[in-house]
Amino acid sequence: MTSPIRTERHDNVLVIISDNPPVNALGQAVRQGLADGIEEALGDDSVEAVVIRCDGRTFFAGADITEFGKPPQGPSLPEALDKMEASDKPVVAAIHGTALGGGCEVALACHYRVAVPSAKLGLPEVKLGLIPGAAGTQRLPRLVGAEAALPLVAVGNPIPASKAKAIGLVDEIVGEDSLEADAIAFAKSKIGQPVPRASEGTANQDGVKNPGLFDEFRAKHGRRMRGFDAPNAAIESVKAAGELPYAEGVKRERELFLKLMEGTQSKAMRHYFFAERAANKIDDVPADTPLIPIKKVGIIGAGTMGGGIAMNFLSAGIPVTILEMKQEALDRGTGVMRKNYERTAKKGRMSMEQVDQAMGLLTPTLDYADLADCDLVIEAVYENMDVKKQVFATLDETVKDGAILASNTSYLDIDEIATATKRPGYVVGMHFFSPANVMKLLEVVRGAKTRDDVLATVMKLSKKIGKVAAVSGVCPGFIGNRMLSKRQEQANALIMEGANYWDVDDVLLEFGFPMGPFQMADLAGIDIGWHRDPSKVTTVREALCAAERFGQKNGKGFYDYDEARNRTPSDEVKQIIADFAAKEGKTPREISKDEIRERLLYPMVNEGAKILDEGMAQRASDIDVVWINGYGWPLYTGGPMFWADTIGLDTVVEGLEKHGLEVSDYLRRKADAGETFN
Numbered sequence: 001m002t003s004p005i006r007t008e009r010h011d012n013v014l015v016i017i018s019d020n021p022p023v024n025a026l027g028q029a030v031r032q033g034l035a036d037g038i039e040e041a042l043g044d045d046s047v048e049a050v051v052i053r054c055d056g057r058t059f060f061a062g063a064d065i066t067e068f069g070k071p072p073q074g075p076s077l078p079e080a081l082d083k084m085e086a087s088d089k090p091v092v093a094a095i096h097g098t099a100l101g102g103g104c105e106v107a108l109a110c111h112y113r114v115a116v117p118s119a120k121l122g123l124p125e126v127k128l129g130l131i132p133g134a135a136g137t138q139r140l141p142r143l144v145g146a147e148a149a150l151p152l153v154a155v156g157n158p159i160p161a162s163k164a165k166a167i168g169l170v171d172e173i174v175g176e177d178s179l180e181a182d183a184i185a186f187a188k189s190k191i192g193q194p195v196p197r198a199s200e201g202t203a204n205q206d207g208v209k210n211p212g213l214f215d216e217f218r219a220k221h222g223r224r225m226r227g228f229d230a231p232n233a234a235i236e237s238v239k240a241a242g243e244l245p246y247a248e249g250v251k252r253e254r255e256l257f258l259k260l261m262e263g264t265q266s267k268a269m270r271h272y273f274f275a276e277r278a279a280n281k282i283d284d285v286p287a288d289t290p291l292i293p294i295k296k297v298g299i300i301g302a303g304t305m306g307g308g309i310a311m312n313f314l315s316a317g318i319p320v321t322i323l324e325m326k327q328e329a330l331d332r333g334t335g336v337m338r339k340n341y342e343r344t345a346k347k348g349r350m351s352m353e354q355v356d357q358a359m360g361l362l363t364p365t366l367d368y369a370d371l372a373d374c375d376l377v378i379e380a381v382y383e384n385m386d387v388k389k390q391v392f393a394t395l396d397e398t399v400k401d402g403a404i405l406a407s408n409t410s411y412l413d414i415d416e417i418a419t420a421t422k423r424p425g426y427v428v429g430m431h432f433f434s435p436a437n438v439m440k441l442l443e444v445v446r447g448a449k450t451r452d453d454v455l456a457t458v459m460k461l462s463k464k465i466g467k468v469a470a471v472s473g474v475c476p477g478f479i480g481n482r483m484l485s486k487r488q489e490q491a492n493a494l495i496m497e498g499a500n501y502w503d504v505d506d507v508l509l510e511f512g513f514p515m516g517p518f519q520m521a522d523l524a525g526i527d528i529g530w531h532r533d534p535s536k537v538t539t540v541r542e543a544l545c546a547a548e549r550f551g552q553k554n555g556k557g558f559y560d561y562d563e564a565r566n567r568t569p570s571d572e573v574k575q576i577i578a579d580f581a582a583k584e585g586k587t588p589r590e591i592s593k594d595e596i597r598e599r600l601l602y603p604m605v606n607e608g609a610k611i612l613d614e615g616m617a618q619r620a621s622d623i624d625v626v627w628i629n630g631y632g633w634p635l636y637t638g639g640p641m642f643w644a645d646t647i648g649l650d651t652v653v654e655g656l657e658k659h660g661l662e663v664s665d666y667l668r669r670k671a672d673a674g675e676t677f678n
Contacts, residue, residue, distance in 0.1 A: 005033025012048040013184050014041045023061035024054045026102040028073040035080045049187035050091040058097025060106050077134040081109035085197050090190040094183035095119045108139040111195040114172045114183050115161040122158030126230045129266030133257040137237035138249040139198035144168045146207030146238050150217045154234040199246045207242040214239055227512045228636050229265050268638030275621035279470045289456040298374035302333025306380035308436030312465040314358040321363040321370050330364045368398045380408040389420040396421035404454050406430040414447040414474050424449040433630045441630035442467040443478050470625045473616035479626045486603040491517040496581045498588030502569045507596045512634025522557035526550050543576045598655040605644040605652050606664050613666035620677035645676035
């Protein structure tokens with residue numbers, strides 16, 4: 001097998017080049033090639049400096065994750081990098097594209113780093129539940145200081161070359177189109193000078209002089225890091241770089257790395273990494289299916305959902321025509337969109353020029369005829385079948401042939417909606433989550449007659465507008481809301497049996513959700529869908545509305561809220577629930593947190609099993625993608641189906657039986673056979 005690494009001589013400089021598409025991952029052959037290249041340079045007196053660069057679109061973009069979980073094959077990355085750093089001849093990393101993870105560690109082991117302006121550097125291992133494992137947490141703080149190293153290691157977002165130069169991670173920014181020549185010239189300028197080794201740097205003394213900076217960092221990022229093991233290990237490892245000699249620091253990093261590697265969180269996060277990629281693939285749609293060009297999008301409805309959906313396309317540079325029935329609603333909707341953009345600009349996430357650019361692509365209208373030339377029209381009107389069918393019948397008459405007609409329904413039957421048109425093959429569900437300009441998930445609902453090119457186009461488009469898409473079949477509530485309804489059923493039953501509603505919420509918060517079902521009801525508004533008749537009270541929700549407890553919007557829902565929106569349980573609500581329970585003849589009992597957790601989560605897994613059995617989801621990991629991106633299921637558990645695999649399907653079955661809840665045949669078969677969903 002030919003090595004992915006080759007060497008070229010440029011006068012007295014040896015250039016070591018990696019050509020390992022698509023991203024120059026640091027597999028065994030690449031590591032071996034790097035070690036051999038350094039040996040070649042050291043064994044030849046006429047070589048006085050070394051440059052390491054990559055062919056293709058990027059510098060080394062990280063470890064070869066296909067090797068994860070397999071027996072290691074030498075040389076290990078730390079061995080190859082130590083050999084590189086030990087060289088007395090200057091070694092220069094020439095960076096383009098991204099230097100991520102192991103790629104950034106390669107750059108850190110070089111004596112110098114030059115980068116093109118468009119390059120990005122980072123250590124994103126924390127996003128896979130890990131920390132760098134090839135001395136990245138030890139070399140980086142010694143080179144740039146603990147304060148500059150912490151966000152790179154513990155948050156994991158890459159930084160542009162300009163910022164990398166400002167903190168001392170990059171020595172020089174070179175020409176975008178002259179990387180190799182500039183790197184060779186830079187290497188020549190360093191010949192004969194003592195080489196600076198990152199492992200011998202002293203910038204990490206900032207963390208020794210001000211040990212408080214670690215706790216300050218923890219406090220600042222506490223919310224983002226809650227429940228995750230890897231960020232805390234990353235902080236500990238960076239701290240060790242200031243407290244321990246280099247060799248001992250490396251040993252400490254290794255211990256922390258291996259503990260994470262063997263733990264369930266990293267397995268879950270690696271599962272999710274592959275799950276997100278798999279969700280894009282539709283097994284029975286050929287990869288080379290020709291796509292429908294989407295140059296202009298129509299949106300029906302300028303309310304919260306319609307406006308949010310429109311913003312996704314405008315931000316991606318796609319013109320949008322937005323339709324409303326009344327001028328007042330249209331003005332209000334477009335005004336909210338501009339305000340949202342301006343708020344983003346205030347936070348420094350976009351410029352005012354970009355705000356104007358996005359809004360400049362928007363055409364508001366009151367006339368269906370203005371949608372005639374759209375390539376895709378998304379309906380975001382009231383969740384009512386008759387209304388939606390009326391809209392689709394009008395679209396069918398108005399919009400050009402070959403255009404895709406999509407519904408943003410969260411629950412209704414796409415196949416029935418499609419009967420209102422003469423083109424059911426061009427009808428598809430695009431279920432955005434609120435707020436649609438922020439939430440990552442897009443549930444793409446495949447109707448019985450949805451064409452392959454329509455499905456493939458929408459999946460590709462979802463990526464362009466920054467969404468994570470998963471395909472669902474047609475069933476009530478699709479994947480996400482169908483499973484959510486099972487959790488809600490149990491939440492409502494639990495409070496009737498004597499569980500405190502705040503305990504139900506707290507169990508989910510402790511599990512890692514951002515909020516529980518009753519907090520969520522308060523946030524969304526308890527009066528959504530209420531019939532507005534205070535004398536007609538048949539449910540707890542109707543009783544709360546009758547008592548004018550509408551949620552956070554008026555300071556009282558299930559909870560009472562202060563000015564800062566902090567919640568406290570309400571005596572009035574306790575009484576309302578107790579009265580309802582008594583009316584239903586329920587005697588309140590003590591309910592443990594374990595029972596609450598099992599009754600909320602196990603029925604969701606059971607419903608997920610039914611979804612798989614019916615073929616409504618292609619794979620279990622697609623369900624995980626839906627729940628992590630759309631409903632705040634904690635990423636570090638891998639999603640509901642992976643979590644069930646982790647605790648054992650037999651545990652789920654036993655729990656369901658213990659609480660007298662349904663067990664699907666599919667789940668029971670899997671559990672009896674000792675199998676997993678994923």
